[in-house]
Amino acid sequence: MNPTLVLFLRLTAIIAAGIVVLVIVAHLLVIALKALVVAAIIAALVLGALFVYNLFRRSKYPVIR
Secondary structure: OHHHHHHHHHHHHHHHHHHHHHHHHHHHHHHHHHHHHHHHHHHHHHHHHHHHHHHHHHHOOOOOO
C-alpha cells in the first residue's frame, strides 16, 4: 500500500476519533450542566423553606434572661 495513503488513512481515523470524543464529552457536559441547574433550584427551594419556617417559628416577644 502507498505510504502516503496509509498516513492519510491513519490521520483521518485519528481526527474522526477525536471528533467522536469531543461530541461525547460535550454531551456529558450538557447533562452535568442540567443536573447542576436542577440542584441549584432544589437548594434555593430548601433554603427558602427554612427561611420561612424560621421566620414564623421565631417568637414575637423574646424572653429576657
